[in-house]
Amino acid sequence: MPLGVDKMTRSVVIEMVRVTEAAAMASAKHQGRGDKIAVDAAAVEAMRDVLNSMDICGTVVIGEGEKDEAPMLYEGEVVGSKKGREYGPKLDIAVDPVDGTTIVAEGTENAISVIALSENGQFLKAPDAWYMQKLAMGPKFDVSKFSLDMSTAQMIQEAAQQKGTKPENIVVCVLKRPRHDVLISEIRAAGARIKLIGDGDVAGAIATCFETSGVDLLMGQGGSPEGVIAAAALKCLGGHILGRLHFNDEASKQKAVAEGLENPEKVYTTDEMAGGEVIFAATGVTNGTMLKGIHSAPGGKITHSVVMRSKTGTVRWIEAFHKDK
Numbered sequence: 001m002p003l004g005v006d007k008m009t010r011s012v013v014i015e016m017v018r019v020t021e022a023a024a025m026a027s028a029k030h031q032g033r034g035d036k037i038a039v040d041a042a043a044v045e046a047m048r049d050v051l052n053s054m055d056i057c058g059t060v061v062i063g064e065g066e067k068d069e070a071p072m073l074y075e076g077e078v079v080g081s082k083k084g085r086e087y088g089p090k091l092d093i094a095v096d097p098v099d100g101t102t103i104v105a106e107g108t109e110n111a112i113s114v115i116a117l118s119e120n121g122q123f124l125k126a127p128d129a130w131y132m133q134k135l136a137m138g139p140k141f142d143v144s145k146f147s148l149d150m151s152t153a154q155m156i157q158e159a160a161q162q163k164g165t166k167p168e169n170i171v172v173c174v175l176k177r178p179r180h181d182v183l184i185s186e187i188r189a190a191g192a193r194i195k196l197i198g199d200g201d202v203a204g205a206i207a208t209c210f211e212t213s214g215v216d217l218l219m220g221q222g223g224s225p226e227g228v229i230a231a232a233a234l235k236c237l238g239g240h241i242l243g244r245l246h247f248n249d250e251a252s253k254q255k256a257v258a259e260g261l262e263n264p265e266k267v268y269t270t271d272e273m274a275g276g277e278v279i280f281a282a283t284g285v286t287n288g289t290m291l292k293g294i295h296s297a298p299g300g301k302i303t304h305s306v307v308m309r310s311k312t313g314t315v316r317w318i319e320a321f322h323k324d325k
Contacts, residue, residue, distance in 0.1 A: 012089070013307055015054055016115055016281035017318055021303045022046040023097045023113040024283035025322065028294035028301075031286065032107030039104045043097035043113060044073055051093075055084035061123050062094035062116075062225045073097065092118045094229050100200030103286060110200045110288035115281050116232035122275035124228050124268060131246040132224035136205035137217050139238035148244050148267050152186035152219070159216055160192075167191035173204040173218040180220050187219070205230035206282075206290055209237040213289045221246055231273035233280040236308030236315065243268045281307040300324045 026046035030039045051058060060077040073079075073095050080088055093115065098104060100111030116123075133148060135155065141162050146155060160167045170192040174180055187194055195215055197204050201222040207213035227243045234241050244267045247253040253264050283305040284291030292304035300323040308315045 012054075012056065012091075012117065013279055013281075013309055013316075016117065016279055017283070017305045017307050017320075019047055019050045019054075019115050020113040020281050020283035020305060021320065021322070022050045024285045024303060025294055025301055027098045027101075027104055027111075027113065028285050031104050031294075034105050036101035036105040039098055039101045040072075047095060047097050047113070047115070048073060048079065051079035052081060054080055054088075056080040056088040056091055057085045058091045058093045058117070059120075060095060061092045061125060062228050090120055092120055092123050094118075094123050094225065094232065096202060096226055096229055098285060099202040099226060099229075100198075100285070102199045106198075107286070108198065109286055109293075110197060110203045111285040111293070112200065112203050112282045112288065112291055113285055114202055114229055114233075116229050116274065117279040118232070118274060119276045122278070123232075124273040130224060130248065131221050132227040133221050133244045133246055134201070134205070134227050134230075134241060135217065135219055135243075136208050136230060136234060136241040137239060138209040139240075141216075141240065143240035143242065143269075146242065148242050152183060153190040155217070155219070156187065156190040156192045163216065168193070170216050171195055171214050173197060173201075173207060173215045174220050175199070175201055175204070175222055177220075183220055200288075202226045202230045202233070202282075203288055203290060205239075205241060206233050206237070209234065209239040210290065215289075228273045229280075231270050232278040232310075233282070233308065235270050235274050235278055236280050236310045236313070238313070239270070241270050241273065243273060277309075277311045279307070279309050281305065297321060 023043040023046045027039045027043040058079045060073045063073045063075045096114045103111040156167050159170050168191045172187050173195045176196040176198050205218045207215040231241050284293045286293040295302045303320050305318045
């Protein structure tokens with residue numbers, strides 16, 4: 001049964017929020033305790049449990065965790081109830097149980113739990129390519145005027161021109177990593193401002209679609225799984241992302257080619273990373289620009305989530321109370 005069957009799709013859209021809510025609440029129990037592995041483990045277990053209660057036949061095609069020696073929903077894992085695996089819609093699943101495990105471990109801001117769904121074969125697969133060069137932007141920009149081969153200054157100038165402002169009014173979100181020292185210097189030399197984030201570039205990419213975030217662009221290298229998940233969200237919001245896979249060494253690149261990657265240097269667009277109809281859901285773990293984090297209330301916990309569907313362009317914001325068990 002294809003994802004586009006309306007009755008099933010409406011059910012799946014709401015059910016996806018249950019998945020991210022469970023992962024967010026489980027990981028939040030470890031907030032501020034300094035153990036990012038425990039954060040990820042709790043989120044993975046909770047996410048897997050809910051997925052296995054759903055009447056779907058889902059295959060994890062984008063997982064998270066192996067590169068950090070953390071637990072994971074592994075690539076190729078099939079999830080869903082017994083009934084779902086036999087009769088349910090066949091869906092591809094991209095997950096990041098916690099985008100920002102270090103954020104949660106340190107008790108800082110902008111950690112979210114995310115999941116994205118697509119029809120079979122619509123998510124970009126990136127074997128052995130853990131990182132991706134990314135340029136993300138909101139719907140106000142014409143992405144066709146940008147290229148990853150442009151200099152940093154040219155990207156800033158193009159963004160300023162399209163926005164009808166000066167480079168000094170362009171804000172670029174960048175992961176705070178030593179590998180980005182040169183990029184950060186280039187952005188500042190071009191006159192733009194920077195919003196540094198310690199982790200969580202899915203949330204950083206999504207922020208480009210919301211005027212209230214103050215972020216215009218996301219630039220730099222981040223995880224390729226997170227790039228695909230961000231593409232799913234940006235597609236629902238009308239935003240854009242360009243991505244080029246980055247391999248740690250020549251052996252990894254050649255292995256990817258042997259496994260079917262035709263052009264390791266290819267620049268992927270939003271639709272090439274997340275094709276067809278997609279559904280995206282996220283729940284805040286810690287307070288952030290887009291979502292509030294998990295909060296205690298008398299007798300339970302309050303979650304703040306968003307779920308999006310590319311087919312309709314619907315974006316639902318959901319605040320829920322969960323009674324303590």
